[in-house]
Amino acid sequence: xxxxxxxxxxxxxxxxIVWTSWAVPAAGEVPEPPSGMRFIVGGVYTPLFKAEGxxxxxxxxxxxxxxxxxxxxxxxxxxxxxxxxxxxQVSPLLADAAYLxxxxxxxxxxxxxxxxxxxxxxxxxxxxxxxxxxxxxxxLPSSAEWELVALASETAPDGRMDPGYQARLLEWYTLPDPAxxxxxxxxxxxxxxxxxxxxxxxxxxxxxxxxxxxxxxRGDKEAEGxxxxxxxxxxxxxxxxxxxxxxxxxxxxxSLRGTYTLxxxxxxxxxxxx
Amino acid sequence: MQKRALAWDSRGVGSVxxxxxxxxxxxxxxxxxxxAQSTKPGGAPAAPAEVTGQETAVMTxxxxxxxxxKRDHPTKVIVNLEVREVVQxxxxxxxYVFWTxxxxxxxxxxxxxxxxxxxxxxxxxxxxxxxHNIDLHAVTGPGGGATSTFTAPGxxxxxxxxxxxxxxxxYHCATAPVGMHVANGxxxxxxxxxxxxxxxVDREYYIMQSEFYTRGRHGAEGLQPFDMEKAIxxxxxxxxxxxxxxxxxxxxxxKANVGETVRLFVGNGGPNLVSSFHVIGxxxxxxxxxxxxxxxxxxxxxxxxxxxxxxxxxxxxxxxGTYVLVDHSxxxxxxxxxxxxxxxxxPDDKRVYSGREVDETYLGEQAPExxxxxxxxxxxxxxxxxxxxxxxxxxxxxxEIQVEKGKLMFMQTCAVCHQTNGQGLPQVFPPLAGSDFLxxxxxxxxxxxxxxxxxxxxxxxxTYDSVMPPVVQLTDEQVANVxxxxxxxxxxxxxxxxxxxxxxxxxxxx
Numbered sequence: 178x179x180x181x182x183x184x185x186x187x188x189x190x191x192x193x194i195v196w197t198s199w200a201v202p203a204a205g206e207v208p209e210p211p212s213g214m215r216f217i218v219g220g221v222y223t224p225l226f227k228a229e230g231x232x233x234x235x236x237x238x239x240x241x242x243x244x245x246x247x248x249x250x251x252x253x254x255x256x257x258x259x260x261x262x263x264x265x266q267v268s269p270l271l272a273d274a275a276y277l278x279x280x281x282x283x284x285x286x287x288x289x290x291x292x293x294x295x296x297x298x299x300x301x302x303x304x305x306x307x308x309x310x311x312x313x314x315x316x317l318p319s320s321a322e323w324e325l326v327a328l329a330s331e332t333a334p335d336g337r338m339d340p341g342y343q344a345r346l347l348e349w350y351t352l353p354d355p356a357x358x359x360x361x362x363x364x365x366x367x368x369x370x371x372x373x374x375x376x377x378x379x380x381x382x383x384x385x386x387x388x389x390x391x392x393x394x395r396g397d398k399e400a401e402g403x404x405x406x407x408x409x410x411x412x413x414x415x416x417x418x419x420x421x422x423x424x425x426x427x428x429x430x431x432s433l434r435g436t437y438t439l440x441x442x443x444x445x446x447x448x449x450x451x
Numbered sequence: 452m453q454k455r456a457l458a459w460d461s462r463g464v465g466s467v468x469x470x471x472x473x474x475x476x477x478x479x480x481x482x483x484x485x486x487a488q489s490t491k492p493g494g495a496p497a498a499p500a501e502v503t504g505q506e507t508a509v510m511t512x513x514x515x516x517x518x519x520x521k522r523d524h525p526t527k528v529i530v531n532l533e534v535r536e537v538v539q540x541x542x543x544x545x546x547y548v549f550w551t552x553x554x555x556x557x558x559x560x561x562x563x564x565x566x567x568x569x570x571x572x573x574x575x576x577x578x579x580x581x582x583h584n585i586d587l588h589a590v591t592g593p594g595g596g597a598t599s600t601f602t603a604p605g606x607x608x609x610x611x612x613x614x615x616x617x618x619x620x621x622y623h624c625a626t627a628p629v630g631m632h633v634a635n636g637x638x639x640x641x642x643x644x645x646x647x648x649x650x651x652v653d654r655e656y657y658i659m660q661s662e663f664y665t666r667g668r669h670g671a672e673g674l675q676p677f678d679m680e681k682a683i684x685x686x687x688x689x690x691x692x693x694x695x696x697x698x699x700x701x702x703x704x705x706k707a708n709v710g711e712t713v714r715l716f717v718g719n720g721g722p723n724l725v726s727s728f729h730v731i732g733x734x735x736x737x738x739x740x741x742x743x744x745x746x747x748x749x750x751x752x753x754x755x756x757x758x759x760x761x762x763x764x765x766x767x768x769x770x771x772g773t774y775v776l777v778d779h780s781x782x783x784x785x786x787x788x789x790x791x792x793x794x795x796x797x798p799d800d801k802r803v804y805s806g807r808e809v810d811e812t813y814l815g816e817q818a819p820e821x822x823x824x825x826x827x828x829x830x831x832x833x834x835x836x837x838x839x840x841x842x843x844x845x846x847x848x849x850x851e852i853q854v855e856k857g858k859l860m861f862m863q864t865c866a867v868c869h870q871t872n873g874q875g876l877p878q879v880f881p882p883l884a885g886s887d888f889l890x891x892x893x894x895x896x897x898x899x900x901x902x903x904x905x906x907x908x909x910x911x912x913x914t915y916d917s918v919m920p921p922v923v924q925l926t927d928e929q930v931a932n933v934x935x936x937x938x939x940x941x942x943x944x945x946x947x948x949x950x951x952x953x954x955x956x957x958x959x960x961x
Contacts, residue, residue: 275605348676351548351635353536354580421628421679428627432582432603439604440577
């Protein structure tokens with residue numbers, strides 16, 4: 178089954194999250210990460226707003242995360258080994274018509290290849306991203322895992338209370354995208370040694386729509402009431418004022434379907450500890 | 452896993468989930484329920500007439516309005532609206548990333564008729580960074596369309612609605628954070644004509660007020676990012692009509708002729724401020740308050756336009772001149788940009804208005820001169836860069852550049868009272884041209900700009916007793932430039948004023 182829909186959050190919870198603690202491994206216990214990945218200690222994931230009867234906190238277990246987003250060159254290797262993921266062969270059930278649009282062909286044309294090899298692959302669907310990670314014996318990170326790592330600034334595991342840092346992050350969301358994504362590694366290196374989480378591309382997560390799953394029937398009045406209360410709390414919370422970037426990521430993810438491929442949407446992989 | 456996920460989508464649950472944060476935001480819910488209760492007298496349809504035929508909506512960029520609808524029956528109207536995120540001018544030297552409905556701010560004007568069935572297509576351009584949606588206040592139904600149009604970049608959504616209630620309605624993006632999407636320019640107007648139409652007029656125009664919140668202060672040059680803190684605290688850097696400072700002045704001013712009746716469709720995108728909409732020198736003969744279909748008041752000086760609301764005003768033009776449209780919360784007009792112009796040509800009527808014409812008060816030449824000055828500044832700037840390259844000793848701005856920069860600032864800030872030619876207005880605003888008072892004391896002139904002045908002063912032998920407010924929004928450098936311009940124009944000759952001198956005066960008296 179993999180890890181899809183691993184984390185089903187109550188709807189109000191997506192308005193913000195508070196990371197109250199990190200698991201601190203004892204000295205000498207930090208496992209050596211696989212090549213190209215970093216070890217991320219776990220944490221406790223606590224939504225700011227919860228409906229009654231919902232678990233208050235979710236524990237995120239320690240895991241590994243790719244240092245960089247997956248590049249076009251890496252994805253090309255995947256396609257060559259898995260021909261059903263070629264641009265011309267992919268099933269419309271698994272990726273929409275713009276899949277690998279920027280390659281212009283099944284293999285990127287030489288001049289295209291030179292320009293994009295070391296840039297994050299985009300125009301890939303959630304299904305494609307998931308298949309790539311499986312091929313690597315990895316998986317997509319959950320939104321909880323992704324957001325945990327993305328809280329970090331360059332110097333601290335939780336950069337939210339640094340208004341200057343948050344303002345810089347928010348700025349990216351207001352600027353038009355460049356014609357091609359920046360080279361991998363050209364963005365921020367954060368506290369965990371992970372690059373480009375901010376200021377480069379959007380990234381798929383395993384449960385990209387889990388934020389809206391209540392697990393039962395939808396569209397009833399009670400559910401709307403919950404959303405309403407969430408907004409009120411959102412508007413007045415000082416905590417949330419500095420967490421707008423996370424808020425916008427949730428909004429973005431919720432506009433997606435698994436088959437969508439977009440010019441600014443790529444991914445990186447995660448892996449469980451052995 | 453794939454099977455499960457696909458089945459999950461095909462049951463339609465996926466689309467429900469995509470209602471997304473928007474619904475969370477409650478605002479939408481509040482609006483929808485308000486609309487549901489608003490069956491107003493004469494507004495709610497009886498038995499709908501039969502919908503026949505189909506057409507594609509003609510949509511226009513502000514300040515233009517699509518022509519009145521001639522047909523006498525409802526039809527199916529197809530609306531194609533494209534969302535684009537674009538860099539455009541917010542003020543001279545200031546760029547901003549606008550999120551737009553149709554490529555401009557405000558968004559396209561949509562005109563339909565009561566009873567029409569509108570098939571609405573929202574297309575989010577592939578280059579967009581953000582998902583967007585649309586809440587049309589003309590829609591009766593949850594979210595005003597927002598729940599059906601949440602659209603990722605490079606995708607399209609479609610929904611249909613029947614235009615049950617006539618009136619002038621705002622539409623806006625309702626994607627979280629709603630305030631940010633609105634603050635970046637995502638609003639426009641949709642007019643639902645009543646079955647009987649509006650009475651014919653000679654001209655119709657589309658004007659929409661809104662605020663912008665930028666990281667830098669008013670006038671700070673370059674690409675300015677959105678400032679969430681200022682937006683939350685409701686401290687706008689700019690308040691403008693039609694998406695930019697001076698969007699409707701100079702050559703771009705609205706135009707009409709004496710004897711004509713003008714109808715303005717006025718919207719307010721907000722996101723925060725309520726507008727006190729006023730036309731200097733005109734009285735609204737009729738006001739369809741809040742964008743409703745009944746003339747609620749006649750002979751109105753200033754009408755309120757709520758954020759997320761609209762008004763329709765009509766007035767007949769009796770005498771020629773330049774009429775200035777403002778938000779009469781007046782610092783917004785003269786210090787933040789909420790100022791537009793209507794130029795009226797035709798014969799004088801001395802019975803209606805005699806005496807000295809105030810035509811020149813409103814700066815017909817302001818914009819062209821401003822642009823020309825900006826161009827010369829750029830050219831001179833290049834020249835200076837070249838010179839500095841060759842002669843590193845030259846590090847300060849030349850007086851010539853100061854004069855040009857000062858001129859630009861003068862036209863935006865000072866000319867409203869002192870006039871573009873520095874002549875002032877008799878008995879009210881003293882002249883700067885050839886002014887003995889101005890040239891006698893440089894430090895005093897700096898203080899007056901910084902702190903204003905009131906009470907009688909003598910200029911060239913004439914006593915003026917009025918008030919000049921402090922010009923608080925200018926930087927030291929901008930004050931220095933504007934004074935250098937004033938002291939070296941219209942026959943005045945004097946030495947340049949430096950930013951250091953301004954800073955000293957500011958500090959000495961604080």
